[in-house]
Amino acid sequence: MSKKKITKFINSLFQKNIFGSSEGEVERKLLEIQKIIGYQFQNILLLKAALTHDSLCSAHEAGVDGDANYERMEFLGDAVLGLVVCEHLFNLFPEKNEGDLSKLKSNIVSEKYLALKANAIKLHEYIFMSEKEDKNGGRGRKSIISDTVESIICAIYIDGGIKKAKRFITNFILVDFEKQVLLKDLINYKSILQEYTQALYQKTPEYKIVSEAGPDHHKIFKVEVYINDELQGQGEGLNKKDAQQKAAQDACKKLKLK
Secondary structure: OOHHHHHHHHHHHHHOOOOOOOHHHHHHHHHHHHHHHOOOOOOHHHHHHHOEOOOOOOHHHHOOOHHHOOOHHHHHHHHHHHHHHHHHHHHHOOOOOHHHHHHHHHHHOOHHHHHHHHHHOOHHHHOEOOHHHHHOOHHHOHHHHHHHHHHHHHHHHHHHOHHHHHHHHHHHHOOOHHHHOOOHHHOOHHHHHHHHHHHHHOOOOEEEEEEEEOOHHHOEEEEEEEEOOEEEEEEEEOOHHHHHHHHHHHHHHHOOOO
16 A cells, blocks of 8 residues: 555545544544654554544545555554564563464454553544444444554554554553453453364354344344353353353353363
């Protein structure tokens, strides 16, 4: 993604007033978030792109070449994040084997962990999204918040290079990670339960959605997990994935796996 294409794309958004805020409000948010993350952009349009959720518009709607689509920033940001985290863990834990390092990295780059770090700086308040997405709870979605973190990493990398991106990741993502990656909320209980059932029965757990309640923008899903057709756990969540994770956690507790 070239800076020229990003500039053209974001300029077209602003000219059509797709951001849904006054120019002054947009500029205020951009100034505030730069102070919070400790990085001053040379090309402020990169930051605008990183903070723009895909609900606001698409490259097609803006009449811009699809190669400039800001969603691609998540892809590059994820790669930069992975590299910096791997290097940090490799140097910090010379005694740990590949498996242990992989598990640590997986937790650090996870959606839940990135959302946790983003919420600490109230990043959700600075994301530009459609009114509909906002009303449907978009600002509280871990997937949106974590994707925005990756986009910001990409923006910093393009604007200032790997050293600046590394500094941001070190100061905001890796700070206190050892305490936080051990939080129960970050443990992948589905993975733990699956490893257990595959080793013991050569099969995976079966998850069943037993109920859905509430309005479309705030549904509560209830899930049950079965092993060999026996109910082992139950869980509720705002989406199927979270409900499955809670059910797996319940099963792990009963089976004394965690």
